[in-house]
Amino acid sequence: MSTTKTLALWVAYGPNGVVGSIRHDDDGYLVTMAGSDAATGTYPTLASAKGALHSHMTPGSAWPRFQEH
Template structure:
C-alpha cells in the first residue's frame, strides 16, 4: 500500500508583484522571500507562515494576497 502526500505552494503578491512564497513540506510551512538565496524559516501552520512572510516585507507594506498554486 502506498501513501500519497499532497503538498501545496502559495505565492504572495504585494503591490509590486511577487514578494515571496510558502510551500508545505513534511517539516511544516517553509517561507522563502522573493530574491532570497535561502529559506526565511519553517513554521507549524499556514497562518503563522503568512504572518512571518508579511513581517519580512518592508515596514508599512500592506498584507499580501496569497494564491495557491
C-alpha cells in the first residue's frame, strides 16, 4: 500500500480571490494556478515557488497574499 503525504499547503490570494496554491511534499514545492488542471512546475524552495506563482499571474499584478493551511 502506498500513501501520499502532503506536508504543507499555501494558498495565494489576489484582490479578487484565490489565484493559486503551493503544495510541499517530498519532491519539492508544487505550484498550481487557480482553474488549472495541471501544475506549472515543482521548485526547490518556497521562495522560488512563490516567485513562480507570481510570474504566472497577469503582468503588473501585485504580490499575492500567501496563507498556510
